[in-house]
Amino acid sequence: MPARAYLDHAASSPIRPQVAEQMAQDLAEGLGGWANPSSQHASGRRVAGLLAQARARIAQALGVNAHEVVLTSGGTEASALVIAGRARAVPGGRLVVSPIEHPAVLESARTAAEQLGADVSVLEVDGAGRVVLGSVAAALAPSDQDSAAPVSLVSVMAANNETGVVQDMAAVVGEVRRATGVERPGRPGYVPVHSDVVAALGKTAVDFHGWGLDVMSLSGHKLGAPVGVGALVVRRDLELRPVTGGGGQERGIRSGTQDVVGARALALAVELAVGEREAEAARLGALRDRLLRAVAALDGVHVTLPAGVxxxxxxxxxxxxxxxxxxxxxxxxxxGIDASAGSACHAGVAQPSHVMLAMGFEEGPARSTLRCSLGRETSPDDVERLLSALPAALEGARRAWKATHKTAGEHF
Structure with missing residues (x-):
C-alpha cells in the first residue's frame, strides 16, 4: 500500500510524468530563459514559434480557435482578469454571478464593486447548487426604474470545485439570451457569459462554442501541469480592459513575457486530460460510487448532492x-489520507462553506464537511483505506465537537 492515499486532486493534482519529462528537456535546452518570444532575432522567433504551437495545441484540444487562447498564470488570475476587465470595460455596469462561484470570481466581483463602482447581482441556486433558470431574467433586469445599469457579465462555473455539481451551461446561456432578447455579439444589449471550467475540464464535457460562451477560464495544475500556468478562452471581439500596463502581449489582456515552457506544459496536460476524459470518468465514477455507498451506511453521514444530480x-x-x-x-x-473540507483556496481559514450555505444548509452542516476528490493516480486501495479509517476518525471528530458544544441538546 502506498505511504499515503491522496484524495485531494480538486485542490491540486500531481504533475504528469510526460509533462515533467517535457519540461526537463525544455529547460535543459535553455528554452526557459535565453530568448524572449517577442524578440525579432532568430532565437526569439524560434521560441515564438514554439509558443504559437502550444497555443494551437491548447485550442485544438478545447475545440476553439488559437487566437481565442490567452495564457495566464492560472485559474484565479484568469477569472480575475475577466471580472475586472469587464468592470473596466463597462463603468458602472452590473456583474451577475452565482453564489457558489470560486473566490476568484466572488472576491473579484466584490473588489470591482468596492474599487470600480460595479453593481453585483447574485443568481439563485436550488438545494443541489444548480442555477435556478427562472432567476436569470430577474437578475438581469434593472433593480428599479431609475437604475438601468447595463449588465457587463454573467459568470457561472461549469462545475463546482467543492461539491462537484455540474451546471447545464447551454441552458444558462440560453436563458441569458432569452432574457435580453439579444443573441449576437456586438449588438446593443448583448450580455457576455463567462464560465470557470477549472474543476470541469478533463472531468466532464466542456464545449465553449456549443454552450455559447464568450469567455472561460482554466488552470493547469488541476490537469497535471505545474502550478503557475493557466489560460482564458476569449471570444475575439469581447472587450476585456487590461488590469495592468505592459508590452501588450496576450492581446493586451495579460502583458508580460510569456512562459514558453509553461505554455508547452499546459498544452500537453490539456491534451492528455481531454483525451483520457471518458475512460477516466468511468473508472473514477465507479470508485466514487463505491465510496458513497459505503459511507451512506454510517450513522450521521450524509451525501451532499441528491441522487440523480x-x-x-x-x-x-x-x-x-x-x-x-x-x-x-x-x-x-x-x-495517511489526504482530503479536505472543501476549497483549498481560502489560505487554510476554517469557515462554513459558502457553497453549502447558498444551497440552503445551516451553518452547522456547512462547517462539518469532507471532500474526497479522486484523480488519475487514485486506486481502489486508496478508497478502501479511507473507508477503513473513517469510522474511527469520525468518532474522534464527534468527541471534539461535543467538547466545544457543551450546552445540553445543542446539535445539528
Missing amino acids: AHLPSTAHLWFEDAQAEALLMALDMA
Missing part, C-alpha cells in the same frame, strides 16, 4: 452530524 465523477462531498471537520481531517491525515 449531474456531478463530476471524481468528487465525493459529504457532511456529518455533530462532528468537527478539523478534527476529522487531522485524524485522516494521521492515518
Whole structure:
C-alpha cells in the first residue's frame, strides 16, 4: 500500500510524468530563459514559434480557435482578469454571478464593486447548487426604474470545485439570451457569459462554442501541469480592459513575457486530460460510487448532492452530524489520507462553506464537511483505506465537537 492515499486532486493534482519529462528537456535546452518570444532575432522567433504551437495545441484540444487562447498564470488570475476587465470595460455596469462561484470570481466581483463602482447581482441556486433558470431574467433586469445599469457579465462555473455539481451551461446561456432578447455579439444589449471550467475540464464535457460562451477560464495544475500556468478562452471581439500596463502581449489582456515552457506544459496536460476524459470518468465514477455507498451506511453521514444530480465523477462531498471537520481531517491525515473540507483556496481559514450555505444548509452542516476528490493516480486501495479509517476518525471528530458544544441538546 502506498505511504499515503491522496484524495485531494480538486485542490491540486500531481504533475504528469510526460509533462515533467517535457519540461526537463525544455529547460535543459535553455528554452526557459535565453530568448524572449517577442524578440525579432532568430532565437526569439524560434521560441515564438514554439509558443504559437502550444497555443494551437491548447485550442485544438478545447475545440476553439488559437487566437481565442490567452495564457495566464492560472485559474484565479484568469477569472480575475475577466471580472475586472469587464468592470473596466463597462463603468458602472452590473456583474451577475452565482453564489457558489470560486473566490476568484466572488472576491473579484466584490473588489470591482468596492474599487470600480460595479453593481453585483447574485443568481439563485436550488438545494443541489444548480442555477435556478427562472432567476436569470430577474437578475438581469434593472433593480428599479431609475437604475438601468447595463449588465457587463454573467459568470457561472461549469462545475463546482467543492461539491462537484455540474451546471447545464447551454441552458444558462440560453436563458441569458432569452432574457435580453439579444443573441449576437456586438449588438446593443448583448450580455457576455463567462464560465470557470477549472474543476470541469478533463472531468466532464466542456464545449465553449456549443454552450455559447464568450469567455472561460482554466488552470493547469488541476490537469497535471505545474502550478503557475493557466489560460482564458476569449471570444475575439469581447472587450476585456487590461488590469495592468505592459508590452501588450496576450492581446493586451495579460502583458508580460510569456512562459514558453509553461505554455508547452499546459498544452500537453490539456491534451492528455481531454483525451483520457471518458475512460477516466468511468473508472473514477465507479470508485466514487463505491465510496458513497459505503459511507451512506454510517450513522450521521450524509451525501451532499441528491441522487440523480449531474456531478463530476471524481468528487465525493459529504457532511456529518455533530462532528468537527478539523478534527476529522487531522485524524485522516494521521492515518495517511489526504482530503479536505472543501476549497483549498481560502489560505487554510476554517469557515462554513459558502457553497453549502447558498444551497440552503445551516451553518452547522456547512462547517462539518469532507471532500474526497479522486484523480488519475487514485486506486481502489486508496478508497478502501479511507473507508477503513473513517469510522474511527469520525468518532474522534464527534468527541471534539461535543467538547466545544457543551450546552445540553445543542446539535445539528
